[in-house]
Amino acid sequence: MLAQLFSVCFSRGMSIHLADVVVAGLPQETLLLREVNLRLIEPLEQARFDELLAKEHYLKNATVVGQALRYVAEYQAQWLALLVFSSAAFHVKPRDRWLHWSARQVAQRRHLLAQNQRFLVLAAPGRWPNLASRVLKLACDRLAQDWQGHFGHPVLAVETFVDPQQFRGTCYKAAGWERLGRTQGCQRDWQDFYTDTKHPKEIWVRALSAAALEQLRAAELPAHLAAHQRPLPPPCPVATDQLLSLWQYFRTVLTDPRKPKGKRHQLATILCLIALAVAAGCKGPHAIAEFAASLNHGQRRALRCRPRSGTRRQCDVPGERTFRRMLEAVDAEPLKEALVQWMEQQDPQPVAVLHLDGKVVKNAQPAPASAPAESVPNEIPVELQKPKADKALTLVNFVTSQQRLVDQVAVPQNTNEEAAVAAHLPKMDLAGLCVTFDAAHTTKANARQLTQANGADYVAILKANQPHALAKAHQLLSGAFPPCGPDDRQRPRTD
Numbered sequence: 001m002l003a004q005l006f007s008v009c010f011s012r013g014m015s016i017h018l019a020d021v022v023v024a025g026l027p028q029e030t031l032l033l034r035e036v037n038l039r040l041i042e043p044l045e046q047a048r049f050d051e052l053l054a055k056e057h058y059l060k061n062a063t064v065v066g067q068a069l070r071y072v073a074e075y076q077a078q079w080l081a082l083l084v085f086s087s088a089a090f091h092v093k094p095r096d097r098w099l100h101w102s103a104r105q106v107a108q109r110r111h112l113l114a115q116n117q118r119f120l121v122l123a124a125p126g127r128w129p130n131l132a133s134r135v136l137k138l139a140c141d142r143l144a145q146d147w148q149g150h151f152g153h154p155v156l157a158v159e160t161f162v163d164p165q166q167f168r169g170t171c172y173k174a175a176g177w178e179r180l181g182r183t184q185g186c187q188r189d190w191q192d193f194y195t196d197t198k199h200p201k202e203i204w205v206r207a208l209s210a211a212a213l214e215q216l217r218a219a220e221l222p223a224h225l226a227a228h229q230r231p232l233p234p235p236c237p238v239a240t241d242q243l244l245s246l247w248q249y250f251r252t253v254l255t256d257p258r259k260p261k262g263k264r265h266q267l268a269t270i271l272c273l274i275a276l277a278v279a280a281g282c283k284g285p286h287a288i289a290e291f292a293a294s295l296n297h298g299q300r301r302a303l304r305c306r307p308r309s310g311t312r313r314q315c316d317v318p319g320e321r322t323f324r325r326m327l328e329a330v331d332a333e334p335l336k337e338a339l340v341q342w343m344e345q346q347d348p349q350p351v352a353v354l355h356l357d358g359k360v361v362k363n364a365q366p367a368p369a370s371a372p373a374e375s376v377p378n379e380i381p382v383e384l385q386k387p388k389a390d391k392a393l394t395l396v397n398f399v400t401s402q403q404r405l406v407d408q409v410a411v412p413q414n415t416n417e418e419a420a421v422a423a424h425l426p427k428m429d430l431a432g433l434c435v436t437f438d439a440a441h442t443t444k445a446n447a448r449q450l451t452q453a454n455g456a457d458y459v460a461i462l463k464a465n466q467p468h469a470l471a472k473a474h475q476l477l478s479g480a481f482p483p484c485g486p487d488d489r490q491r492p493r494t495d
Contacts, residue, residue, distance in 0.1 A: 026075060026078070026080075026123065026127075026128070027075075029127070029128045029129075029130060029131070032075055032128055032131065033128075033130060033131065033134045035075060035076075036073055036074070036075050036080060036131070036134060036135065036138070037073070037074055037075070038071055038072070038073045038074075038083075038135060038138040038139060038142070039071065039072060039074070040069060040070065040071055040072075040146065041070045041071070041072050045072070046070065049062070049070055049072065049082060050062035052079075052082060052120065052122070053082060053084075053118055053120055056120055056122070057118060057120045058166065059118075062084075062118070064084055064086050064117055064118070065086070065087075066086050066087030067086060067087050067111075067147075067150075067151050068084060068085065068086040068087070068117075069084070069085045069086075069114075069143070069146055069147065069150060070082070070083070070084050071083040071084075071085070071139055073131075073135040073138070079122055080121070080122055080123045080131065080135070081119070081120060081121045081122060081123070081131070081132070081135045082118065082119070082120040082122070083116065083118065083119050083120075083135065083136075083139055084116070084117045084118035084119075085114045085115065085116055085117065085139070085143060085147075085158065086114065086115050086117045087110075087111070087114070087115065088110050088111075088113035088114060088115045088159060089115060089159065089161075090106075090110070091106065092159070092183060092203055093183075094180035094181045094182075094183070094203050095113075095159055095180060095203060095205060097180075098178075098180055098205060099157075099213075099216050099217055100217045101216075101217075104232055104235075107230065107232055108229050108230050108232055109216065109221070109229065109230075110230075111153060111155075111228070111230060112153070112154065112155055112156050112157070112216065112225065112228070113155060113156070113157050113158065113159060114143060114147060114155040114157075114158050114159075115158065115159050115160060116136075116139075116158055116159070116160035117160075119132070119136075119160070121135075130174070132171035132174075132175075133171045133172075133174035133175040134175075136171060136172065136175035136177075137175050137176070140158060140175070140176075140206060140208055143155060143158065143208060144156070144208050144209070152228075153228040154225070154228075155208065156207065156208055156209070156212035156213075156215060156216055156225075157205060157206065157207045157208055157212055157213065157216060158177075158205065158206050158208065159203060159204065159205045160172065160177075160203070160204050161183065161201035161202065161203055161204075162201060162202045162203075162204060163201055163202075164182070164200075164201070164202050169202060169204055172204045172206075173204075175206070176206055177204040177205060177206040178204065178205055178206065179202060179203070179204050180203045180204070180205055181202070181203065182200040182201065182202055182203070183200050183201050183202075183203060232294070233280075233282070233287070233290045233291040233293075233294040234280035234281050234282065234291065235280065236276055236280065236295060236299055237276060237279045237280045238276060238279070240298055240299050240302055241302075242346065243272070243276075243299060243302035243303050244302050244303075245342070245345075245346075246272050246275070246276075246303075246342055247268045247269065247272050247302070247303050247304055248268075249338060249341070249342045249345075250267070250268035250271050250272055250338055250342075251266070251267075251268035253334070253337075253338045253341075254267060254268065254271065254330075254334055254335065254338055255334075257329045257330060257331070258329065264306055264318075264322075265305070265306055265318045265322060266304060267326075268304070269303050269304050269305055269306075269318075270318055270322060270323065270326045271326070271330065271335060272303050273288065273291070273292045273295075273303065273317065273318065273323070274288055274323060274326070274327065275335075275339055276291070277291040277292065279403070283362070284362070285320050285323040285324045285327065286320055288320075288323050289317075289318075289319060289320035289323055292317040292318065292323075293317055295317065297313060297314050297315055300315035300316075300317060301313065301315055305317050332410070336405075336408050339405060340405050340406065340407065340408075343404045343405055344404070347400075347402060347404050351400055351404075351406060351433060352433065352434065353400065353401055353433070353434045353435075353436065354398050354399070354400060354406060354430070354433050354434070354435050354436070355398070355399050355400070355401070355435075355436050355437075356396060356397075356398055356421065356435060356436065356437040356438075356441060357396070357397045357398075357399060358394060358395070358396045358397075358411075358417045358440075359394070359395050359396075359397065360392050360393070360394050361392060361393040361394070361395060362392060364392060364393035365393060366392060366393050366394070366411070366412075366413035367393060367394075367410035367411060367412050367413060368412065368413065369412050369413050369414035370412040370414060370415065393410065393411075394410070394411040394417055394420075395408055395409070395410055395411070396408065396409040396411065396417060396420065396421055396424075398428075407424075407428060409421065409424045417440065418440055418441055418443075421437075421441055421446070422441075422443070422445060422446060422449070425446065425449050425450065425453075425454065426449065426453060426454075428454065429454075430450065430454040430455065430456040431454065431455035431456065432455065432456070433456045433457070434456065434457040434458065434459060435450055435456050435457070435458045435459075436458065436459045436460070437458070437460055437461075438460075438461050439460070439461040439462060439463040439465055439466065440465070441460065442460040442461060442462050442463075442466055442469070443466075444469075446458075446460075447460070
């Protein structure tokens with residue numbers, strides 16, 4: 001957070017500055033440009049480097065956040081210019097349009113860009129007018145390799161901001177940079193909050209190689225770059241115009257377990273964000289918080305997130321600690337019922353196929369043990385109902401092909417998934433449905449319960465974990481029974 005806050009203050013105004021420092025003993029420009037050397041500074045030189053920037057650069061500040069490389073251009077050990085390259089700006093519309101990037105691509109690929117955040121020429125420019133552009137070229141020639149060596153990933157393009165009230169960007173133009181236009185004059189004040197400084201800057205960019213721009217613009221990055229692509233929170237699985245109905249349903253049917261004092265976010269808002277994040281594939285409170293933070297303000301407004309003070313139509317989302325506390329406090333059963341009923345309203349089509357899918361929830365306490373008197377009799381032998389070694393919460397979801405949740409079973413800690421499902425099947429209305437499940441649930445008892453008691457059909461997998469049933473199947477089936485066929489490439493599995 002502190003790094004983000006500092007990036008606010010120093011993310012605009014990163015242009016060249018020409019100091020009035022006299023550097024003695026320099027040769028004619030032709031020789032100087034040929035022999036000037038650019039190198040990364042040594043750790044012991046940073047104090048001098050920062051002091052010069054703070055004293056001579058017009059921003060009067062040497063603070064840089066994020067990944068950064070500091071260069072010095074010198075001639076015979078005399079410092080002629082100082083450069084700082086750092087992480088790229090978060091959002092710059094002209095740059096993103098130049099790269100043909102969507103908002104998600106910006107977040108995934110922004111680390112492939114670097115920013116010339118400071119450029120200070122110490123030698124007076126009158127005598128050596130081409131020195132600045134020469135130093136820029138030397139920097140661009142080596143930046144990609146240096147960045148790879150220090151941070152483990154390449155950069156393919158660079159950007160900078162020039163204050164048009166003080167500079168014209170001539171040296172950038174001479175060094176092959178392209179002017180894209182002006183920014184909107186806003187500076188970053190937090191993760192997604194900006195204030196208008198009424199002082200726009202000109203943005204200049206340059207690709208670092210002939211193929212770099214084409215690679216950055218590609219719909220899919222090349223393999224060597226895709227390996228460095230940043231993972232993103234998944235997109236919201238529900239359309240924005242449907243979000244309000246989910247919020248209204250949760251608000252109507254659920255009771256807030258929290259005390260009234262100190263509540264900043266509504267119960268329905270928090271639960272909607274959790275449900276959407278889990279449906280999108282998030283696992284754990286940290287991933288849920290990242291998902292919530294990735295929602296745009298239109299989605300946040302639809303979920304009735306807390307309005308942000310001092311802004312129009314902007315909203316804040318709960319933090320990770322809020323999600324953790326809510327997950328501990330809320331009653332899971334009413335939440336499941338509310339979600340099942342809402343999904344049924346959104347997808348009223350009759351269910352034809354139901355999939356049984358067990359999931360282990362990491363870092364979650366197992367469900368309470370079931371009392372023997374409350375257990376529904378089933379044909380699974382007692383010795384096969386022993387709990388598994390991993391003491392974690394296991395949930396068995398009954399979902400449709402469209403991922404609509406129809407029912408859910410929490411496996412009690414004194415039994416296992418197979419026994420919990422066998423005990424739950426008699427409680428379900430499955431008439432006319434086809435139920436699919438994996439080999440762990442392929443038992444005669446389940447087949448008999450589904451067909452004779454529930455009035456359902458089933459598709460089950462038979463493997464070597466049921467050796468007697470598998471041997472019987474091989475004896476009775478000719479081998480031409482689907483999905484096994486007469487083709488030698490399609491053989492029954494025997495694992």
